[in-house]
Amino acid sequence: MTIRRSISNKVYEITDRVIVDMKTQGFDRREGQxxxxxxxxxxxESNENMLIEAGVGTGKSFGYLVPGILISYFTGKPLIVATSTIQLTEQLxxxxxxxxxLLxxxxxxxxxxxxxxxxxxxxPCICTVKNKIETTGKRIYVELLDKIEAGVDRQNPNGIPRKYWNEITKHECTSTKGFDRKNCYFYQMRAELTKQSIAxxxxxxxxxxxxxxxxxxxxxxxxxxxxxxxxxLHENPCLLIIDELHNLEEKTRTALTTRVDINSSLSALSQVKFYGExxxxxxxxxxxxxxxEKIYDSINREVKKEINKDDPLLINEKITISSRDVKIDDLIINIRDILTAFILNTEKKEYYSRNRYKSIENELENLLIFLQAYNNSNDNYIVWAEINNQEKGFFSIYYCPGDIGKTLKSNIFTEPIPTVGMSATITNNLNMESPYEYIIDSIGFDENKGSWEYSEESEFNYNKSNLFIPKTLPDQRNxxxxxxxxxxxxxxxxxxGCVGGCLVLFTSKYDMVNVHKKLINKVDDVIYLDDDNLTPKEILNDFEKTKGIILSAGSFWEGIxxxxxxxxNLIVVRIPFPVPDPVIENKISRLGNRDDILVPEMIMKLKQGTGRLIRSKSDxxxxxxxxxxxxxxYYKYKEIIYNELPFKNHIYEIEEVKKFQYDNKL
Incomplete structure (x- = not known):
């Protein structure tokens, strides 16, 4: 009998006992869990990767924590759980x-x-706050230090006002004389992540x-x-659980996106002669x-052209850089040769100068990748501009890998660590061969080294609730x-007249802000605007006391x-199709026609958003x-949306809504 089989048998045995214990302690038995x-x-046991959709209410976190902790108990290796939202992290x-x-x-x-x-x-950084005390002498920083030393973080602030958090998380510790990493909460956490277990x-x-x-x-x-x-992290965990798997592609792209700082690139280029001899x-x-500089000027002209159009551009909106009016083949060759020579000339230099050399090397490498992506000579990367301030014409340039699935496949799904990916919204009925086809393509899941399970359906009763589509609606195009x-x-x-709370979900902050301006004059309810002035946790803490209305174009689509x-009441203002941008266009060009990408993305988002309404069997x-x-x-996506959502009772008149709310005391 293999070691994995022996450990698995022990874990099965204890898990079965825990399932019985849970029932006797008042937990609902959930077959999906x-x-x-x-x-x-x-x-x-099989040392394979798995995908599984665990519907809302399955109790998936207990589903992986119970066996995962037991496997860690017998192997001495940690269980790693990767999530995409702070809300789930706090719940875990x-x-x-x-x-x-239970265990x-x-x-x-x-x-x-x-x-x-x-x-x-x-x-928070203790060194930063102590430096503030020394330089300002203000009493407030002494008070903040007392609260910080009690153990806090941004989500659990211990009364520290929100306005101080950006200031106290700047981490001046590494540049402070006498700094000891043991006194830094961040580095304490990092040390724990790589800690080895002892029998x-x-x-x-x-x-x-x-x-x-x-x-x-x-x-x-x-x-x-x-x-x-x-x-x-610990390099050899017993298991890797990726929860909220539907966000893995986007989170990976964000983590691997690099900002091109033209000034830093030019500075590095100026230093190669001195440092690299x-x-x-x-x-x-x-x-x-x-x-x-000519390339930057060309991009600048193209961005300004977009800014000057009638439709307003939003902060962080991506702009495709399509103009290639500067020939740069020779420039790419020259930068590549300089980078190669610089690395060879500095690899044996004094150790104390390595950080300076590495910084220049990184800047030159980033510049080279950007130039290749801009020139369409490197299909592995895409490049775009992103708006910082439309009025002043400020923007930044970014690049990232084009095929995120390829990156994930090589780094995660071909590793010898069994990985289980799960979410409530990773399947769809658009492809009869495999409900997981889209997520498999998106994240690079290797079916030769793993498999997928049929989805575990939600145990909640959606038949008691209604989907309301008003017969008369304003044209979303105007x-x-x-x-x-x-x-x-x-x-x-x-x-x-409703007693319960309401969540309104938008696909853009611009829409949210404009509706908010009108709504504040029409309702007496407390309105919470998800506009970054309060954290989602702060909004929820207040909302649980007052109820009212939450307006959100971001974090409240999932995880609450x-x-x-x-x-x-949960209201979706517009069907959440992804906004066409350089990233989406690149994916369309690689994986198929537009519907093959836009529709699955929309379905995942819509199921996540509407899934906020029913969170228990009695909801x-x-x-x-x-x-x-x-x-x-004849709207071609209407039936797809109706089929994918679990709400099968459809109503079309406001009178039907009010009667339903009255009858159910909502």
């Missing part, structure tokens, strides 16, 4: 605590340890460990390994600088003042859990979609 548990054990903290109590009778005195790994800007006795059992991280950190871990830097004249360097006025009136009518009368409410396209008799 039990199947997730067995799928996770099977993935470990509570779930781990519950599972810890305690079976762990022979071993303790379940967990580490929550967040980004650097979530942790406690002759039985070879261990304190099980759970590392909960965001998907960005997971990708940066593999990126570090690929370029020869120190790993961020290069055989290159100042005249040659100046010629290269002018060629690079989003002018009258449009926003009509949408605000519809929202006001839907929620009028409002049960009962906290949420009885009931109304989902409203205010998109005029659904009123068109």
């Amino acid at each position: 039990v199947n997730v548990m067995y799928t996770v054990i099977s993935a470990f 903290v509570k779930d781990i605590d519950t599972v810890r109590k 305690t009778p079976y762990l022979k005195g071993r303790k379940v340890n967990s580490v929550i790994g967040k980004g650097k800007n979530n942790y 406690k006795d002759i039985e070879r059992i261990f304190d099980p460990r759970v590392l909960v991280i965001n998907q960005d950190l997971l990708i940066n871990h593999y990126k570090n390994i690929e370029i020869g830097r120190n790993p961020i 290069m055989q290159i004249t100042e005249l040659e360097i100046e010629s290269l600088r002018k060629s690079i 989003r002018n003042n009258n449009y926003y006025l009509s949408i605000s009136e519809l929202i006001s009518n839907i929620i009028s 859990d409002l049960k009962g009368e906290l949420l009885t 009931i409410g109304v989902v409203s979609i205010l998109d005029s396209r659904l009123n068109l008799p």
Whole structure:
């Protein structure tokens, strides 16, 4: 019997006991949850990757935590759980605590340890605050230090006002004399992520460990390994669970996106002669600088042309760089030769200068990749401009890998670590051969080294709720003042007289802001605007006390859990098709026609958004979609949307909505 088979048998045995314990302790028995548990054990036993869709209410977090912690207990290797939202990360903290109590009778005195790994800007820096005390002498920083030393992070601020967080997370620690990483919460967390387990006795059992991280950190871990830097995480976990798998492609793209800083590139080019002892004249360097500046000027003209069009551009909106009016083949060759020579000339230089050399090398490498992508001579990357300030014409240039699936396949799905990817929204009925086809293509899942399970259906009853499509809707193509006025009136009518809370989801902040301006004059309810002035957690904490209306174009599309009368109305203003941009266009060109990309993306987003309404077996409410396209008799996506959503009772008149709300005391 193999070691994996022996451990799996023990895990199966204890898991079965825990399932019985859960029932006796008042937990609902959920067949989907039990199947997730067995799928996770099977993935470990066979050392294969698995995909599984676990519908809303399946209890997937318990489904992977129970067997995963037990496998860690027997192997001495940590369970890694990668999520995409802070909301799920915070929920997992509570779930781990519950599972810890369930498993305690079976762990022979071993303790379940967990580490929550967040980004650097979530942790306050003690050195930064102490420096503020020394330089300003202000009492407020003394008070902040007392609260920080008690243990806080951005999501659990211990009363630290929001306005101070950007300031106290700047991390001046590494440049402060006498700095000790042991005194930094961020570096303490990083050290825990790579910590090795030690067997406690002759039985070879261990304190099980759970590392909960965001998907960005997971990708940066593999990126570090690929370029020869120190790993961020334990390199040999017992299992990798990727929750919220539907976001993995986008999170990976974000983690691998590089901003092109023209000034830094030009500065690096100016330094190669001095630091690299290069055989290159100042005249040659100046010629290269002018060629690079011509490219930037060309991009600048193209961006300005887009900015001057009638339709307003939003902050962070991507602009395709299509103009190639500067010939740069020779420039690419020259930069490549300079980079190669610089690396050869500096690889044996003094150690204390390596950071300076590496910085120049990185800038030249980034410049070369950008030039290749701009010139269409490197199909592995795409390049675009992104608006920072439309009025002033400010923008940034970025590039990233074009085929994210290829990157994920090589870094995650061909690794010898069994990986289980799951989400509530990773299948669709658009392809009869495999409901997972789109997600498999998007993330590079290797079916030769893994398989997928048929989806675990939600155990919630959607038949008690309604999908409302008003017969009369303003034309979504003409989003002018009258449009926003009509949408605000519809929202006001839907929620009028309701006891429960309401969540309104938008596909753009511009729409959200304009509807908000109209809505504040029509309703007496408290309105929470998801505009970055408050964190989602702060909004939810207040909302649970007051109820009212949340308007969101971002984080509230997924990951929130409002049960009962906290949420009885969910309104989607427009069908969430992805906005065509350079990234989407690149994916379309690689994987198929537009519908092969846009429709699955829309379905995933719509299912995530509408899935916020029903969060328990007793929940009931109304989902409203205010998109005029659904009123068109031959709209080709209408039946697809109706088939994919679990809400099968459709109503079309506001009177039907009000009667339903009255009858169910909503």
